[in-house]
Amino acid sequence: MMFNCFKRILVIILCFLFFSSIVAFGVESNTKLIINSEKNTSEDLKLKNQILLVYDKDSYFGEDKNVVRIIEETLGAFEVKVQRLGVKDYKKEDIFKFSYVFVLGIDGNFNNETFLKDLYEYEGKIFWIGKGVEHFLKDKSKQIKLNLSYFGSVNNITEIYYPGSKDRNMNYNEENKFYLQNEEDYSVLKTIGNLPKVYSYISNGEKYYPFALNSKNFWYISNIKDDDIKFSIFSDLLYDIFNIKNVKRGKVFIRIEDVNSFSDVNKLKKIAEYLNSEEIPFIISLVPTFVDDKSGYVNTISENKDFVDTVKYMVKLGGTVILKGYVQENGNSEELGKGFEFWNGKEDKPIDANMKTFIYNKVELGLRECVENQIFPLGFEAPKDAMDLRGYKEIKKYFSTYLGRYQSSDNKYTTTKLPYMVYNTEAFNKFVPENLGHLEKDNVLSVANIKENFNKISKVRGYTAGVYFHSYLEPEKLKQIVEYFKSREVDFLDLKEEENWVEFGDIKIKSKNGKIEAKYIKKDVSKKDAPKKLGYIASINSVLIVVIGFFCIVFLFIFFVSKKRDKNKFLR
Template identity: 35%
Template sequence: MFKFSKKVIAVILIFLILVSGNISHAEDSYCKNIIIVYDTGYYTDTDVNRIDTLLHAFNTNTIKMSLNEYSDKVKLEDYDYVFILGLNENFLDYGLLKSLIQYKGDICWIGNGIDEFLKYGKYDLKYVGKSKQIVKVNYKEKDYILKKQYVFNIVESLEKNNQTIAYINDGLNSYPYIVKDKNLFYVSNINFNDILFYIFSNELNEIFDMEINSEGKVFLRLDYVNPFTDKENLKKISDYLYSKSIPFMVNLTPAYLNKENEKIITISEDEEMIDTLKYIQDKGGSIILNGYTHQYKNEKTSKEGIEFWDEKDNKPVTEDINLYVKNRILSGLRICIENEIYPIAFQAPNNVINSQGYKELKKYFSTYVGRHQSDDNVHVNNTYPYIIKNSVDFNKLIPENLGFINQDDDFNIDKIEEELNCISLVRGYSSGINFYPDLNIDYLNSVVEKLEAKDIKFMDLKGMKNWIKIDDINIESNNGVIKAKYNENLSNKNKKTDDKLILIISNAVMGIIVGSIVLFIVTFLVFKNIEKNKFFR
């Protein structure tokens, strides 16, 4: 029998922990290939894009394919996971069903069509029918009342070894909501505006057999800051949050267009506003560029409009979206950077922009903070409980999902707390709240105290890695340090100086010309008068 000293045992344990950590890291770094197969119908694009974006909270590479596009040429074995989205009633493709029966990887089936799949007999689940009578869901031994009535597919588990992860209940009986049988995860229904979405989001940790272990965090964001925002209120809010050691974000629109006279006023024209924004940065505020003027064409005054959407006709803007987005971004960034104001993220005004606009933004910004419009045809804002990375639309999306602090709503704090309780079900959640500059400090304090009582950690945007790269402008943040550089020869200030110099020279030349003409006329009149006098002599 070998005997080991305590030191040897300690060394062995440390070695095993390090090896285990490295193995875990290697597993997490593997990018999972996923195919999403879905049926078509009204709002299909919205729901499919929501699921697709959500999956990028994990290290995934996704391909979307409608049932109409699916054929026997598709090799499911090339993918680690298959997600089936039965969004409509008639989800049926026998070729796909047969391929799924042979598939060895994990399947996540959401919604309709499961009845036909279960007829093949591979799984110990029985399809019962549909129900509109479900009133609550039980998850981790806690009941949650559903906000609305939804149609659920009811299945019965026939094998005791099946794992029922969550239950739905109609007041009399309970049925599986999420159930695992062999390599199949079945989700009876999903709604993106209810507790069901957060339960499903959290269970993705189990489906992918990995965990998002980061600590849940909440951000506070000061919204609708522009050249005419009350500067004293901005300083009071900054001082309060700084006194609480709470980092915060600020949505800045650096230019303001008045619809009545079509005049654009920028923060550059108010030295006190520039000083205030610098003060905000020093007090822990991270600046987010919120468009250039926060309105489209001259349809509305700034702050009231939507900059990257034709609100009048409810459709994407008709201009070349790539050029339009880039020009607006450059206009806003130049105003900021030449005044030593450094945005490190972006949000489209009112979170409205189409998919091509997102792709253009993705070229220039590492980070988008806000909600996600997942449909090009309908103005629908979506949110998620995770930070999303490397999706089709974003390098990194930090979601806003707790709404606005509204001091005129007596139940506002209760609503925020209720929503946060739901979101915090999700491991490694990310969440955010917006508020206006005119918010009463005492009311803001009451919200903050509620969050602190829950031991909430506040997100520091400039403590994270962020970058902006567009033409000559380069801004980076990391660990609270912001570095910026740009071509000062292209700045608006230099252009204004050049314009003034040109104006001075032009005025001087004009003065010389006018003076010469006057001198010529006077000389001419004098000589003419002399000649006239000679004639009369």
């Protein structure tokens, strides 16, 4: 009798532990029905211009950047639809479905005769990028028609000249000259007569060679390996290829980096007041929570009213908030932004997680923390700009706008600086590039680096150029770069003047013409939505699983022993 009572008690305990673990797991995973509300994807648009991007390889030897993806994302600045195809997979007459053909030669292995034969007959615009062009120009009739021949490969190139769109007459002056520091091989074409138009030259200090040119329907650029002046030239030439005449003036933005509850609110106010006095709008990169690296305590902005009021004050002075992930560690350190959130930084690989659920939870917690404090982000940025394509696709469900640098590789951490905004691509609804670098605390050359980067980016028509400034730096350091931009008579980007949207469940935020509208159902984030210990629930879960497992073993042991005793009693 007593033994049966013990069994009943044990069953009740097991049931209690089982249902407790379910509740804990529900809190930890916070799994909900996720509605795919992806906005403005390129598949939804009927684009007139179709591009076939044919390539021999997608990456340079020893590098992790996916050049094919970079080109495809860059083309998102124009109303075109891109289909990529390895040259080995090319089938007869594939080329004739498209208005443009872009050929990317990394190794130059274009021995597919079917592709070359179709390319000879193709009457649309051809843009050959990099190596392998000798395979196309081996046809004598093409050489005569285009007034071009293959000269060969040259190296030891130290200078490149590009006047940009303001002055299409090639002048070998200092204003148009940029120095090259890497050792690359350049495939060079020889022009015959005056028909080919040369847009850019390279030089070894003695001889000059065409770097970018056009002859009839054929365009050529020798190399775009680095995201520097060579890539700027490529990006600017796209306007000519697509015959776009009216291009809006370029714009510059200043972003205040790692604004969080540990920031010095007095410095933040001074930064905002200075930029406001110069009539410069700015972007606030807000981190909603930080983890104390000693105690593991999660510090939310809701716990710091003075900080929340400071952010609102910055917004009134011209700031626009974007969400920089949800949580970062080392919250008590001056040098913030060290941690990865959407990338495994220790092993340099993608995070091992269900990205749909992972990002859903992060976005929900981050946005809720903001809106409950009447702070309304208009965009998103991943810490250290580290995120693979899975993450980009999830983020674009909830945010119209992503700001930062682009990671083209899903295997290794690497970033690329695009020169202008792109729209409706595989990775983004709208991408706002940050490409000028940042002011550094102890680096006296950081201002010079920003100026040099701007000289390159500003060669691109319709550029968007971004620089960031750490919130822990003295506001006086910002004056150096502001005065430089003022001297260049640039226009500054005000993100809230553009159309942006954020949609997540009941949270809906949108901006247009400087006005921000927000709708949401008010909740109490201070008590239940934000966990106070990072991984606290997960730890309880693990303990419960161990306890349940132990009691299951004990229960089975008692059950079989009891059954054996009952059998022995029956036999007696």
